[in-house]
Each structure stands twice: as C-alpha cells, then as structure tokens.
Amino acid sequence: xxxxxxxxxxxxxxxxxxxxxxxxxxxxxxxxxxxxxxxxxxxxxxxxxxxxxxxxxxxxxxxxxxxxxxxxxxxxxxxxxxxxxxxxxxxxxxxxxxxxxxxxxxxxxxxxxxxxxxxxxxxxxxxxxxxxxxxxxxxxxxxxxxxxxxxxxxxxxxxxxxxxxxxxxxxxxxxxxxxxxxxxxxxxxxxxxxxxxxxxxxxxxxxxxxxxxxxxxxxxxxxxxxxxxxxxxxxxxxxxxxxxxxxxxxxxxxxxxxxxxxxxxxxxxxxxxxxxxxxxxxxxxxxxxxxxxxxxxxxxxxxxxxxxxxxxxxxxxxxxxxxxxxxxxxxxxxxxxxxxxxxxxxxx
Amino acid sequence: xxxxxxxxxxxxxxxxxxxxxxxxxxxxxxxxxxxxxxxxxxxxxxxxxxxxxxxxxxxxxxxxxxxxxxxxxxxxxxxxxxxxxxxxxxxxxxxxxxxxxxxxxxxxxxxxxxxxxxxxxxxxxxxxxxxxxxxxxxxxxxxxxxxxxxxxxxxxxxxxxxxxxxxxxxxxxxxxxxxxxxxxxxxxxxxxxxxxxxxxxxxxxxxxxxxxxxxxxxxxxxxxxxxxxxxxxxxxxxxxxxxxxxxxxxxxxxxxxxxxxxxxxxxxxxxxxxxxxxxxxxxxxxxxxxxxxxxxxxxxxxxxxxxxxxxxxxxxxxxxxxxxxxxxxxxxxxxxxxxxxxxxxxxxxxxxxxxxxxxxxxxxxxxxxxxxxxxxxxxxxxxxxxxxxxxxxxxxxxxxxxxxxxxxxxxxxxxxxxxxxxxxxxxxxxxxxxxxxxxxxxxxxxxxxxxxxxxxxxxxxxxxxxxxxxxxxxxxxxxxxxxxxxxxxxxxxxxxxxxxxxxxxxxxxxxxxxxxxxxxxxxxxxxxxxxxxxxxxxxxxxxxxxxxxxxxxxxxxxxxxxxxxxxxxxxxxxxxxxxxxxxxxxxxxxxxxxxxxxxxxxxxxxxxxxxxxxxxx
Numbered sequence: 001x002x003x004x005x006x007x008x009x010x011x012x013x014x015x016x017x018x019x020x021x022x023x024x025x026x027x028x029x030x031x032x033x034x035x036x037x038x039x040x041x042x043x044x045x046x047x048x049x050x051x052x053x054x055x056x057x058x059x060x061x062x063x064x065x066x067x068x069x070x071x072x073x074x075x076x077x078x079x080x081x082x083x084x085x086x087x088x089x090x091x092x093x094x095x096x097x098x099x100x101x102x103x104x105x106x107x108x109x110x111x112x113x114x115x116x117x118x119x120x121x122x123x124x125x126x127x128x129x130x131x132x133x134x135x136x137x138x139x140x141x142x143x144x145x146x147x148x149x150x151x152x153x154x155x156x157x158x159x160x161x162x163x164x165x166x167x168x169x170x171x172x173x174x175x176x177x178x179x180x181x182x183x184x185x186x187x188x189x190x191x192x193x194x195x196x197x198x199x200x201x202x203x204x205x206x207x208x209x210x211x212x213x214x215x216x217x218x219x220x221x222x223x224x225x226x227x228x229x230x231x232x233x234x235x236x237x238x239x240x241x242x243x244x245x246x247x248x249x250x251x252x253x254x255x256x257x258x259x260x261x262x263x264x265x266x267x268x269x270x271x272x273x274x275x276x277x278x279x280x281x282x283x284x285x286x287x288x289x290x291x292x293x294x295x296x297x298x299x300x301x302x303x304x305x306x307x308x309x310x311x312x313x314x315x316x317x318x319x320x321x322x323x324x325x326x327x328x329x330x331x332x333x334x335x336x337x338x339x340x341x342x343x344x345x346x347x348x
Numbered sequence: 349x350x351x352x353x354x355x356x357x358x359x360x361x362x363x364x365x366x367x368x369x370x371x372x373x374x375x376x377x378x379x380x381x382x383x384x385x386x387x388x389x390x391x392x393x394x395x396x397x398x399x400x401x402x403x404x405x406x407x408x409x410x411x412x413x414x415x416x417x418x419x420x421x422x423x424x425x426x427x428x429x430x431x432x433x434x435x436x437x438x439x440x441x442x443x444x445x446x447x448x449x450x451x452x453x454x455x456x457x458x459x460x461x462x463x464x465x466x467x468x469x470x471x472x473x474x475x476x477x478x479x480x481x482x483x484x485x486x487x488x489x490x491x492x493x494x495x496x497x498x499x500x501x502x503x504x505x506x507x508x509x510x511x512x513x514x515x516x517x518x519x520x521x522x523x524x525x526x527x528x529x530x531x532x533x534x535x536x537x538x539x540x541x542x543x544x545x546x547x548x549x550x551x552x553x554x555x556x557x558x559x560x561x562x563x564x565x566x567x568x569x570x571x572x573x574x575x576x577x578x579x580x581x582x583x584x585x586x587x588x589x590x591x592x593x594x595x596x597x598x599x600x601x602x603x604x605x606x607x608x609x610x611x612x613x614x615x616x617x618x619x620x621x622x623x624x625x626x627x628x629x630x631x632x633x634x635x636x637x638x639x640x641x642x643x644x645x646x647x648x649x650x651x652x653x654x655x656x657x658x659x660x661x662x663x664x665x666x667x668x669x670x671x672x673x674x675x676x677x678x679x680x681x682x683x684x685x686x687x688x689x690x691x692x693x694x695x696x697x698x699x700x701x702x703x704x705x706x707x708x709x710x711x712x713x714x715x716x717x718x719x720x721x722x723x724x725x726x727x728x729x730x731x732x733x734x735x736x737x738x739x740x741x742x743x744x745x746x747x748x749x750x751x752x753x754x755x756x757x758x759x760x761x762x763x764x765x766x767x768x769x770x771x772x773x774x775x776x777x778x779x780x781x782x783x784x785x786x787x788x789x790x791x792x793x794x795x796x797x798x799x800x801x802x803x804x805x806x807x808x809x810x811x812x813x814x815x816x817x818x819x820x821x822x823x824x825x826x827x828x829x830x831x832x833x834x835x836x837x838x839x840x841x842x843x844x845x846x847x848x849x850x851x852x853x854x855x856x857x858x859x860x861x862x863x864x865x866x867x868x869x870x871x872x873x874x875x876x877x878x879x880x881x882x883x884x885x886x887x888x889x890x891x892x893x894x895x896x897x898x899x900x901x902x903x904x905x906x907x908x909x910x911x912x913x914x915x916x917x918x919x920x921x922x923x924x925x926x927x928x929x930x931x932x933x934x935x936x937x938x939x940x941x942x943x944x945x946x947x948x949x950x951x952x953x954x955x956x957x958x959x960x961x962x963x964x965x
Contacts, residue, residue, distance in 0.1 A: 058789040062831055064417070074498055075831060077491060081546070111410050111495075111547055120569055172598075179601055184608045195605035196596050201572040297597040299570035307407060310789075 027340060038333040045325040049318045050095050056312045060084070060108055063311050082108060082314075095318070104319035109311055114319035117304065122286070122323075124198060125300035128293070129285035131216060132223035137278055139224065140231025141267075144274075147232065148239035149262050160233070167229030175222045175295035182218060193218045196297035219296040223289060227281070234277050238270040245269075272343060279335035283328035398920040400588040400893065402907075403602040403611040404595060407570055412550040413532035414486075414493045419908050420593070422530075424573060426912050427591070428558040429532035430582075432461055432480065432515075437899045437913040440706055440810040441856070442527035446475065446559075447515070452854055456522040457505075461515040467582045469535045471557045477509035482536040484517070492546030497531050522852040524859055528811035530910075535559075561586050561916040570595050587919045599624065603887075607631055612892040615907030618643070620885040622692035633891040638694060639898060639905035640705045641884040645698065645763070647681070647877045648804035648836040649674055653797025654824065661828040662797020662837075665753060667745050672733040674874035677801075678719045679726040680774045683879050690766045694885050698878035700867040702812055705881075705900060708856070709812050711864040713871055727778055743779040752781030756793060756802035759786040764803040767879070795831055804836065804876070810910050812863055813851065819870065820844050836875065843869050884908075894921040 061078045079085045083094060098105060104114035143163070147156040166174075185191035194200070194215050203211045242248070243266065251261045290302030301320060308316035339346040406420040413425045434445040447461040463477040484507040486493045487500075494501070501507075505518040517526070538557045542548045550556060556564040561581045566574035573593040577586045596602035599616050603624050606614045614620065619641070620628070628634050650664030667673050683697045696704065699712035713719070730736075735743045735751065742750035755771060757764035768784040775782050785799070793799050806815050817823060821839035825832035846866045853859040870876055884905040888896070897917035898904035906914040 056789075057787075057792045059791055059795070059831065062791050062795065063789070074494070106547065109409050110407075110549075111412075111415050112549060176598075176600055179604050184604045191608050195608060195610050196598070196601045197594060198571055199568075201566065201568070201574060201592065201594070294597045295601055297570075297595045297601060299568070299595065303570065303597060 030340065031337060034333050034336040038329050041329045042326060045322055045329070046096060046099055049321040049325070050092055053312055053314055053317045053321070054088070056309070058312060060311050060314060064108060099318075099322070104322070105315035107308075107316040108313045109307070110313075110316070114315045117316060118301070118319055118323060121299060121301045121304050124298060125293075125302065126285065127212075128216065128219055128298055128300060129223070129289060132220045132227065133281055133285050135220065136224040136228035137231055137281070140228040141235050141274060143228070144232040144235025145239055145262060145267055145270075148236040148243065148270075149258075149266075151240060151243075160236070163229035163232045166225045167227075169226060170291070171222055171226045171289070172291040172295045174225060175219070175292055178218050178222060179295070196295075198299055215296075219292050219298055222292055222296075231274060231277060231281075235270070235274045238273045239266060242266050242270045272339070275338065275342060276335060279331045279338075280328075283331035286327035287324040397589045398587070399590040399592060400613070400915065400918055400920070401592045401594055401611045402915075403605055403614045404573075404593045405597055405599065405602070405617045408551075408567070408573065410549045410551075411556070411564070411567060412545070412548055413496070413534060414545050415495050415549065417496050420573075423908060424564070424575070424593070425532045426560065427562040427575060427915060428556065428560045428564050429534060430467060430475070430559050431532060432529055433527045434912075435528075435810045435899075435910045437897055437904075437909075437911060438901045440708065440900070440910065446480065446533055450527065452526070456852065456854060457519045459517045459519070459526050461517070463513045463515055464582065465513055467559050468580055469538075469557050469559050470555065470563045470578060470580075471535075471538075473535065473537060474512070475533070475535070475559045476512040477515040478512060479536045480515050480533045481507050481509035482540070483531065483533050486539075486545070487531070490545050492544060495546060500529050500531050522854070524851050524853055525811050525813045528809070528813075530809075561912050562591055570597075581916075583916070586916045588915075591915055603628065606634065606887060606889060609633075609889060609892070611889075613886070613888040613906065615884070615886040618884070619694070619882065620887060622694055622885075625694065625885045625887070628887050633889050634887055635890050636885065636887045637898065637906060639884045639886070639903060640696060640703065640900075641882050641905065642703060642705055642809075642908075643805050643807050643882055644701065644703055644878045645695070645803070645805045645880045645882055647678070647879060648802045649677075649875045649877070650797060650799055650801070651837055651839070651875050653828075653837040654839070655828045655830070656821070656824045656826050656832075659828050662799075664797060665745070665751070665800045667735060667751060668753075668800060670733050671874055672729050673735065674877075675719055676726040676729040676733070676778070677775065677780075678874060678877045679721060679729070680723050680778055681771070681877070681879060682721045682774065684721070685770065686767055686879055690763055690770075691880060691882060694883040695880040696883070698880045700864075701815070701870050701876065701878060702808055702863070702867060703881040705904065706808060706810060706812070707900070708860050709863050709867075711867040713868070717868070717871070719871075719874075719877075723774070723777060730778060737779045741779055742781070750781065751779075752783055753800040754783050754785050756790050756799040757784050757786040758790060758803060759788045761803070763882075767803070794836075797837060802836065806835075816847055816850070816863065816866060819876070820847050838870075838873070838875050840869065840873060843873075891921050894919045 061075055061082070061084065065075065065078070076085070083091055086094070095105070102115065104118075106112065107114050107117055110117055143159050147159045150156050179195055180186065181189070183191050183193050183195045196215075198215050199208065199211050200215075245266075247269075248261060248266055251265045252258075256265075287301065287305075289300075290306055292298070293300045293302040294306075301323075304316070305320045305324075307313070308320060404420055406418055408416070408421050408424075409418045410416045410421060411424070413429060416422055416425060430446040432445050432447040433442045433450070435441070436443045444464070446463055446467060448464045450459060450461045452459050461477070461480075463475075463480065465474070467475040469475055484501055484504065487498060488494070488504055488507070491498075503520050503523050505520050506516075507518070508516050510516060519526075535557050551567050554565050554567070555576070558564065558578070559581075561578055561583070562575035563578050564573070565576050566572070572595065575591045577589050577591075579585045594605075594611060596605055596611075596614075599614075599620070602611070602614045602616070603620070605611045606628070616624070620636075625636050625638065629636050649668050650662065652660060652664050652666075652669055653662035654660045687693065687695050687697055699718075700710060702709045702711065704710045730743060735745065738744050738750065740750070745751050753775070755768060757768050759765075765784070765786060768782070768786075772782040772784070785793070787793070790802070794802065806818075808815050818833055818835040819838040819840075820834075821841075821844050823832050823834035824837065824839055825834065843866055846862055846869065850859050850862040850866065853862060884907070886905060886907055888906070895918070896906055897913040898906055899909040899911065899913055
C-alpha cells in the first residue's frame, strides 16, 4: 500500500507545481493591493475621528469646569488653549497635520500628551485581553473540534450547551459573581483572589509578576468563559462541513487513527473561518473590554475611552479611536495576507 | 506514509506543547499566588506598619495643585500641603493652618497673615511666608498656574512677604472669603524649577516634598495613590503609617472588597446605594456611616434665559414666569415621599438653599412662608393664576394649549428618573403634563435655556460664596453665544444687592445673617426649590479603624471633608491596618497543592496515552 501511495503523492506534487508558480507572481500584487487598501482606511479613520466626535453633545470646557468658580475670561482662556475658538477647518488642519506625525495633542482633563496616556494603559489592556485571547482561542478550537468529531454525542451537547450559555451571560454579571464567590468567599470557601485592580502596589521583581498574575486570574477567567463559545461554534460548524469530504475517507482508508485523521487532515482544512475570527478578535483586543475592566478595576484603555467620551476630551477620544481602528485594520490586513498561505486560491 | 505523517506532526506537536505550557504557566502563576498576599500582610505586621486603605473610583486628573480640580485630587492635596487656613471639624469655622492668625486693615483692602514657624517641608527646609507669596504670585502672573484656582486670586492686587512669618495680601475690593482660600501652598525652592505649569503634573518623582500630614510616595494611574505619614507634621503625626487610595471602578466590587477586608473604607461616588448600605449593615466588623451630606437636590425652573446684554434666548414655558405657578408646582411635590421612597430614608427633607450641615448658614422658612405639601392649595393657586382645567381635565396655558413641562434629567442619576415619575403623577393630578428628558449630558439644552424645569444639585463649601454667586446677574453669559457661570439664569436685583453686601461683610455673624436673607429671597422667588439633602452613606471596617473624626464632629461624614481631619485622626484598631488572611492560608495551600497534583496527573496520563498511540501507529 505504501508503495502504491508514494508515486501518487509525487505525481500530485508535480501537478501542484504549476499553479504555485503563478501564485508567487500573484502574491506581491495581492499584497500591495491589501496594504494600499489598509492605508486608505487609516486615512479615512483619521478624518472620521475628527468629525465624528465633534457631533457628541456637550461643551468640554463647560464639563471640565462644572461645579467650580470660573470667570468668563477663564472659560475663554481654556477655549483658546485647547484651540476650540478657531474655525472648524483650522482645527481640522491643525489636528491632521500633527496626527500624521503621531502627535495627537494634549488631553484636556489629564493635561498630559495623549500618546503618553495611551502608552500608559495599552500594556495593561494587552496583558488582560491578550492572555484571555490565547486561552479562549485555544479552548474554543480544542473543544470545537471535539464537539464536531463526536457530533450529537453527549459530549457535544454538553459542550455546545455550556458554551452557548456562557456566551449569552453578560460579562459584568459573571465578573461580579466570580468576585463574590472566589474573591470574598462564601461559606467555607475562602477568598482566593483579589477583588480588583492590577496589583497590590509596592511589590517588585518576581513578587510583582506573581502579584499581577494573581490579579489577572478572575478577569481572564471571565473573559475566557464569555468568549470561547464563539470560537467553539465557528470551529465546530466549519469542521462539520469538512467531515463528509472524500479525502477524510481516503485518510481513514490508509488506516490512520481517527485522532490523526482529525488533527492532520480535517482540522487544517476547516481552519479558515476560525482564522478569520481569530484576527477579528485580535483586532478587538486593543479596544479593551470596558465592562470587564470596570468590574475588575483594570486600568486599561476601555476605561480611559469611557472617561474621555464623557467630557468629551476630544484629543484623547480621537487618539484612542485611531488606535482602536488601526488595530482592527492592521489585523484584517494581516488576515488577508495570511489567507493565501492557508488557501492558495484566495490570492488568485 | 505513516512516517511522513509523524515527521510533519512534530512542529505542530511542539507548538501545542508550547501553547499549553504558556497557558499552564499563566494559570499556575495565578493559582500559586494566593500564597503571596498572606506573607505580605504578615510582613506588614512584622514591621508594625499600619496601613489605611481607601477604595476610590475617580481618576486623578493631575497631582499638580495648580491643575487639579477633582475631589480626589484636591483631597490628596489637602493631605500633602498645608493651606493658610483650615476649617474646624466641629462647626466649619476658619481656624489656623499655615497661618496662625490674620487681620484686615480698616479699609478692608489689606490682609496680613502671620505664618507659623514650626512647619517644615519634608526635605527639611522651613516653610515660610515667602513660599505662600510665591505660590499666589505665580497664580497671578502665569495663566498655566491659574488653571485650577485662578478665581481665588482674581481680586488680588499684590502679594508680598515682608518677613518669613508675615504675608500681606492687598485686594482690589473687599472680599469676605479671605479665610477660605483653599489654595495649597507649595515649596518655592522645589516649584520654581517647573518651566511649564500647564503641563507639569507632579507625578514623576517621589516622594513629593510637602508639609501636610502625609507625604505622597507613589502613584500609578487608576491603580493606586500611596502616601506615608509625615512624622514632623506640626499638628502631630497621623496614627496610621501609610494611607493608600486603591481603585475600584465598580461600586459593588468596592463593597465586596470592604466585606473581605481588602480595604478599610468605602465612600461610594457620591454615596453608597441604599441596597449596598442595607447589605453592609448586618456585616461583621463593618460600620455604616449614614451622615448628613453637603449637597442639595433641587428642582430648578427656567426663569426665561437671558444674557448680560439683555438679549433673551431659550424657550422656557411662559407660564413659569408667574410666581404663583412655581409655588403651586412645588406645593404639589411630596418631599416626605421622596425621602422615604426614592432615598429610602438616606436623606433629609429640603428647606433652605444651604444644607443644615453648615449650621452657620443654614436657614429654613417660617411656617407662614413655607411652601408645604398641599395639592388642594396648589390647584387653587393655579386657578387663581388663570390656568384653569379644560374639558379633558388638562390645565391650559395663555395660548390655549394644554400645559406640558419638559423636565431635564440626568440619565446617569437613578434618583432623577424616580423623582420624575412621581412628578408625572403629582403634577398630572393638577392637570399638568410632564415630559422627562433624560440625557447623558444635559449641558447643551441647559446652557441654551431649552428646558422648563431641571433636576439640579450642588455640593456646598464651608464658605457659601460660590453657590450664592451662581444666581447673580453677574454670572449670566455676556451674550447668548457665551457661557456664564450662572446656574439657571436667575437674575434678581434684591438678591444681587444682598450678595454684594455679604462679600464685603467681615463680621462672620453679620455675614451669616445676610446670607440667610439671600436664602429667604431665593426661596420666595421659587426658581430654585430644594427637595432634599441627600446623605453621604459610607462604610468602614471597625477591625481596621478604631476611631475616626467625622465632620461635623457630632454626626458628619468622612470622605471628602474640608480639611484633613478624617485620615489624619484615624486610629488603627489593634488588629492592624490590613486584613489578616493567615487562617485561610492553609486552605489556600491545600487547594493549590490539589490543583497542581491533579494537573500533573492529567498531563502524565495524556502523555502516556499519546505515547502509546504514536507507538501503536
């Protein structure tokens, strides 16, 4: 059997060589097109973020000085300082000129460069959402393939049922529940984890790493519980589509163990929709998860965005919006670039 | 073929192992660390450090006293820097701070402060009148330094320090608020190195030099603010060694942290909800402090918005210009029901403009003046004013149309919505419709005068000048396009005359008398109807804080006081400042060990299974 199969494989590779040459020549053009598209999107975001947030009702100067004794002269001085006294087109040219060089101005409420405020909170958000992302993607793919492989079985029903239930639970509610049960402790169960925040403060070196990890557990568990269902369901349905395919029958006919047929033949071919979802999720990781960040008092970008919006702190809002949108655009472009490697037909 | 499959599988297998390893590391790190806090707290107990931890939600806007305006930041500045004067915790009257005494010249235009000689900066330098003069002069000459507190020096002509213990302030016109200058005095030798005051946030190098009861030693945005006791504070060192403000963005989470003992104190912003207070009342070692608040909660009426240049704008309902209508509306508001049903007892029925907590200035209407709850009388008043009911039972305006008032409400405030529902019912009985307009941000219609009535509220300072000033004609916007400091466009000649008189009256008792007359006038006008004074509901752990000074001392609040009394006076309970988890350590160790062993067994089993499977192939 092995003797029969080997020539067939060699033959197969030879025939495959033809289209692959064409692919290589098509790929740079494909790549250039996607990158150019992304650049145009980024520019559009830059323009949109300026005008979009000027539609928010509310006067930033009035909100910021609310409840304090300020003279009309002081209000005017604020407007001048923030450039709000200039005509809109001047504000726009000032903004876009600076934004192109990476300067998003100074936050009204924090009196600090927007870039500083964002770089301060970005690592915190990435730590939380990144860890959660790795875990829920791995868990989703793992359980999704198991479910599809034993479709209709008890495991499948329990798995999809549980995933759907968790998927539909509001994250802040689940978070509060976890705090009450695992943080404060109920009955004989002691409080195992901190109630909120990212660190106890005052720790250094390895103790600091452990302290942050300790604070990370509950928010990550919340996010994983709420998010893994989506990956699970997408993976499951993609795999189900592949399961009737002839090549799987062939693989089985070669005498491969069921486990290997799934891992090495079915799953790689079923992964395309999951990859799309993975990149969408990756793009979202930057925007943070405002509800979970709030419940667990995680000092991330989501909370910063909320504070910026309520003023509205225009420079900060614009900067954050740009970063969020840029992350999504970047990840979508990356996904576009990865597709042809997974499925050469895409680039053609 | 089988061989081929196996070689190809190697990288993927490796990847899987790597991913699982990373995930496992995160999880075990997380699971293993419950071991950590216990030793940390034990350490804290070992060196006898008493830590007072306060749960807060508000972000710090800036740690520079020249920029900070938020309650948390300015409260921290109270702890870091001494002001010229302070407020007595018993009754809010002005008492010595950095200044030991003060006097004004006969023409009321020159104030001379004697600066104490026993206050040192935390770097060892002496605090002098020169520091104070420099601080004020900086605010008068540098617009960046005037950002937060510029209004205090607006009326200053000249500030000098003739000697290290003498500060002289010359005014343009008399100003009664000279013993209520809430301006942190900063050390000149540190701050004169700052180049741009509009962007210096004072949050990069620690400890920050100060002369208040605490010294700022650390800050991480939205994580914590850390201060240590200033052992050489002139009034005496605080009893706790450290004061930490920790962030809990969600109030329920903060309450959980208090229950657990992770924090010593929770104030809520602005207050704990009745449900949270009730749940904590039964908790062990927790005391709920239901204190009279400093806010008033009112119904403001649009008096026909206009600018200083006389131009009218906005679209307030014309019937509200009739004082009888305004009185009738307020007489149909059952304030007792609002206290019972909406605030669930955590508030006091509203009377005058200034809350009873400020006893010096508290005023209440006489029996004959009082607009007591009386729906029948309200209906009669409306009839007399000519707003009668039509065939459908609706009262009609002078234009012949049924009256419906738009009431502006804050979408973020559940009290507004709840009271709004009652207004619909009560005023509906009078034959008047109510349309609630609940918005996230009410400033736009508010400033444009496009509303009929609005829910309103202000936090009042020990010196009432500011809350009084926002109802003067001088606070109106210059033109309809501008924004003024006015609250709801009230402009009344009689009130303005009284306002000017109180500002020039240096005798506290006489000034209080004038302020009360202003409150009476405001009450009669009926444009600002105070419904309630919400309580400040807060809670602390009695096993961490043994005693703490409230303000007013008799029955007052703890968080956001005028002065540093609460945190400076707090006495640690014997158990210490941090909760002791030692008893639960054993359980934690057990659980972690169990998880590790189970996990190890699982991995072992999986590896074995895989090994045999690969062999079998």
